[in-house]
Amino acid sequence: MKVNIAPIMEQKGASLDFNLETKCPPLELQQQEVTCIEPLRLTFTLTNTGECILLQGRLETALQLTCDRCLQPTVVPVAVPLSEEFYRAKESELNAKRAAAGDPFNEEDDDQDNWYTGDTIDLSSILKDSILLGLPMKVLCHPECAGICHICGKNRNEDKCQCEIDDIDPRLAGLKELLKDAKEKGR
Ligand SMILES: [Zn+2]
Ligand SMILES: [Zn+2]
Incomplete structure (x- = not known):
């Protein structure tokens, strides 16, 4: 996604406000393609x-x-603050940077800085990174999701399976082991 910054290029202190909706860029998460189910707002x-945009x-x-x-499938809302600086670079400088980075086709500079040429700023990679950074470490459909039964494979949110009878309180698990041991020794 590109934005035109021509109106503020020549004037230090000038600013432009944006309020828009756009299509979500394709994202990759743990080698899987994921998509937004809502547009990006x-x-x-x-x-x-004066120094940067x-x-x-x-x-x-x-x-x-x-x-x-x-x-x-679980809907995960994303809301992240954006704060980035874009520095102007001549096309030739940008090519040199990419070459120095080792991969001339690598659009994403390894530098922390963002660069632009001409009078447009490309926000695509910033938006992608921001979405991925805004995702929770653990995705849960509900904070108390009961998960899948490791014995019969049933979704325990939908159906209580019989395996739960065996699935005793972990605080008592030690006791169960002791009883088992005692039984075995008694033989
Ligand atoms: Zn769940
Ligand atoms: Zn089960």
């Missing part, structure tokens, strides 16, 4: 600080992922 301001704002969307416990 972007609210941000671009400011010409400063982007500040917020991104919101929602993704459909898989619950880590019960493996059911």
Whole structure:
């Protein structure tokens, strides 16, 4: 996604406000393709600080992922703040940077800095990274998701299986072992 910054390029302190919806870029999460199920809602301001173009704002969307416990499709809302600096580079400098990075086709610079040429800023990789950073470490359909029974494979949120009778309180598990031992020794 590219934005035109021509109106603020020549004037230090000038800014542009954006409030828009755009299609979610394709994302890869743990080698799997994931997609947003809502458009990206972007609210941000671009400011010409004199040294760089400063982007500040917020991104919101929602993704459909898989619950880590019960493996059911789960909607995960994403809301992340955006704060990035973009520095102007000449096309030739940019090519040199990419060459130095070892891969001329690698659009994502290893540097922390973002670069732009001409009068447009490309937000694609910033948006992608922000969405991925905004995802929770553990995806759960519900904080108390009961998960899948490790014995019969049933989704315990939907159906209580019989295996639960055997699935005793972990605080008593030690006792069970002791009883088992005692029984075996008694033989
Ligand atoms: Zn779940
Ligand atoms: Zn079961």
